[in-house]
């Protein structure tokens with residue numbers, strides 16, 4: 619009986635090992651398929667030019683971009699003087715995120731050109747481009763072993779004091795300090811709400827000195843007080859050129875200029891106060907805000 623039992627036990631262990639192996643094999647298969655998708659993406663080609671010194675003047679010339687067989691951006695011409703802030707507003711699905719992608723060369727337009735300080739983005743080396751442009755997103759993907767690593771992530775690692783300063787500007791410092799090991803907390807052990815994620819994403823963008831800062835709905839999950847505080851420090855003159863996709867009237871009002879996108883075309887470009895006279899512009903921000911403003 620002992621012999622039989624031990625035989626059965628051995629058999630069971632054997633099957634267990636086999637099942638484990640099979641599971642690993644099918645995970646590897648799924649992983650390979652996902653990796654193949656990434657590898658199948660055409661690699662971006664970069665140029666050989668460096669950026670001349672300049673204030674970060676951004677220029678879009680006849681930018682047209684198609685997605686899913688549809689023209690999403692249609693001949694957009696736009697100039698953002700160096701060091702100023704442009705808010706991009708418009709109804710959902712109108713091409714704001716695609717405009718933000720194209721402005722910092724996360725995507726290339728199908729026609730037209732984007733220039734930074736007179737140099738087409740396509741002509742820049744990878745490093746020149748990535749050093750010049752910082753992004754923050756609505757739902758940031760954070761990388762790194764610890765919170766500190768996640769905020770410092772980028773081409774060049776900023777010194778710790780810059781990371782702390784950026785976190786304070788993004789109103790992320792206080793909750794990071796409350797984590798079990800503060801900035802050294804493993805990223806996987808740092809629970810965070812949507813708003814906290816956004817603030818970490820903002821801090822990462824602020825920690826890197828570029829000449830163009832692009833925020834795509836990166837303040838959308840913040841309460842109005844925090845959004846206002848961050849907008850205020852964002853808009854101090856002398857910083858990088860800023861392009862903010864905004865969905866709150868207060869943010870648009872704080873920008874130097876507003877670009878109003880409608881159906882992939884620029885409907886109007888001008889100061890918020892001027893555009894606000896138009897009922898359709900007010901409607902972009904929803905009825906609630908139109909009433910209280």
Ligand SMILES: Nc1ncnc2c1ncn2[C@@H]1O[C@H](COP(=O)(O)OP(=O)(O)O)[C@@H](O)[C@H]1O
Nearest residue numbers: 685686690708709710711712713714715716717
């Ligand atoms: N990869 C894609 N494939 C198909 N359609 C897309 C893709 N990316 C964006 N679109 C479409 O382009 C339009 C503009 O999208 P987006 O720039 O995200 O709008 P917004 O940020 O203003 O809400 C939407 O209608 C969207 O469905």
Ligand SMILES: [Mg+2]
Nearest residue numbers: 714715716835
């Ligand atoms: Mg969007």
